[in-house]
Amino acid sequence: MALGPFALSLPRLFLLLGLLAAWLTAWVLQRRTGANLEKPLWCSLLVGVIIARLGFVVQHLAEYSLRPWEALYFWQAGYEPLPGAMAALVTAALFVMARRHPPQRLFPPVLVALLVWGGLSHVAGALNSATEKPLPDMQLQDLAGRPQNLADFAGKPLVVNLWATWCPPCRREMPVLQAAQQAEPGTAFVFLNQAESPDTIRRYLAAEQLQLRNVLLDISGQMPRDFHAPGLPTTLFFNAEGLLVATHLGEISRPLLNDYLQKIATE
Numbered sequence: 001m002a003l004g005p006f007a008l009s010l011p012r013l014f015l016l017l018g019l020l021a022a023w024l025t026a027w028v029l030q031r032r033t034g035a036n037l038e039k040p041l042w043c044s045l046l047v048g049v050i051i052a053r054l055g056f057v058v059q060h061l062a063e064y065s066l067r068p069w070e071a072l073y074f075w076q077a078g079y080e081p082l083p084g085a086m087a088a089l090v091t092a093a094l095f096v097m098a099r100r101h102p103p104q105r106l107f108p109p110v111l112v113a114l115l116v117w118g119g120l121s122h123v124a125g126a127l128n129s130a131t132e133k134p135l136p137d138m139q140l141q142d143l144a145g146r147p148q149n150l151a152d153f154a155g156k157p158l159v160v161n162l163w164a165t166w167c168p169p170c171r172r173e174m175p176v177l178q179a180a181q182q183a184e185p186g187t188a189f190v191f192l193n194q195a196e197s198p199d200t201i202r203r204y205l206a207a208e209q210l211q212l213r214n215v216l217l218d219i220s221g222q223m224p225r226d227f228h229a230p231g232l233p234t235t236l237f238f239n240a241e242g243l244l245v246a247t248h249l250g251e252i253s254r255p256l257l258n259d260y261l262q263k264i265a266t267e
Contacts, residue, residue, distance in 0.1 A: 012077075012250075018117030019045065025109035035105050040095040044110050047091040049074075052084025060255035067254070076253045081121060085114045135242035136226055140216040143198045148216055150190065150223075154242035157187040157264040162224055162234040164194045165204040169251035170233040176254050177235075178210055180261065187261060190214045194232065195221055235260075239267045 022045060026037040056078040057064050057071045064071045092110045096103045135158065138150040150160070161177055163170035181189040191212050193201055201215060223229070227236060227247065237246045237260045245264050248256070 012075075014117050014120040015049070017120065018113040021116040022109040022113035025112045029105055029108065033105060035101065037101065037106060037109065040092065040101050040106055041109050044088045044091040044095070044106075045113055048084040048088030048114070049079070051087035052079040052081060055080030055083040056255070060258075063255045063258065070253065073253065076251055076256070077248070078253055078256055081118050085118060088114060133227065133244040135238050135244075136223075138222060138226075140192070140218060142214075142216055143201060145198070150216075151242070153188045153190060153214075154238075154240075156240050157261070158190065158238040158242070159187060159261075159264075160190045160192055160223070160236040160238070162192050162194060162218070162229055162232055162236070164196055164232055165200055166196075167232045171208070173233060173251045174208065174210060174212075176252065176257060178212055179254075180257055181213060184261060187265070188214070190216055192216050192218045192223055194218055194224065237261075237264045239264045 022041060026041050029035065030037060053071075053074060059080065060078075070076075088110055089107075092106050093103075095101050096106060135151055135154050140148045140150060142148050159177075159180075163174070165171070177189065177191070180187075189212075191214060193215065195218070198217065201217075204210075205212065205215070218224075224234065227234075227244070229236075229247070229249070231249065233249075233251065235248045235252055236244060237248070239245050245267050246260055248260065252260075
């Protein structure tokens with residue numbers, strides 16, 4: 001979802017909608033019964049979010065063991081809904097067992113939050129996996145002004161990163177993408193800058209000491225329009241046949257990037 005030049009990724013939007021649904025349900029119940037559900041409800045949901053994040057970290061322990069502080073980057077995508085849902089329900093059950101809140105008052109807002117968050121995430125994931133849009137035959141330029149065709153990168157797995165130097169999440173994820181480009185010679189990486197001048201890009205790369213291959217210019221912003229990318233950064237993942245396998249909106253973490261790379265290598 002785009003808000004001017006900024007974008008809110010769907011997983012974060014769904015989480016916010018789930019929390020909003022829980023608050024509205026609790027508000028309706030409080031108006032009818034007079035019960036104050038604020039503390040047990042938010043405690044249950046907070047525990048659920050923390051355990052969902054922990055479940056993802058445990059599944060990618062090898063990556064996080066090298067940089068354990070990145071496990072605390074809660075703004076990045078990377079949550080396991082099932083353990084999170086179970087933890088939220090168990091926490092709510094503990095409040096009920098303490099005889100402080102009847103189950104018919106506490107469980108409805110918790111269940112509504114989990115259903116909204118989980119249901120929307122499942123539908124979005126299914127739609128994202130179902131796409132097979134082909135790599136376009138698109139004329140671009142490199143930093144020296146030489147013509148480049150995006151279709152020439154077909155034939156092996158391809159990652160196309162849509163970015164700009166003014167975009168903070170783009171800047172934060174760039175070292176992650178650079179390391180992957182160096183470590184995965186069997187996968188092509190294209191860094192497709194959006195409507196900035198070559199001088200601006202060169203100054204940024206030099207200042208950050210980034211050594212990226214395949215930095216190309218999308219001067220007209222055609223790629224975001226063709227692939228309905230609402231904001232930056234957006235990373236597109238194509239398999240060796242040149243078909244779009246997945247799209248990631250927002251800053252990407254090392255574990256998630258590795259998951260996507262495995263996906264396009266096998267499809």
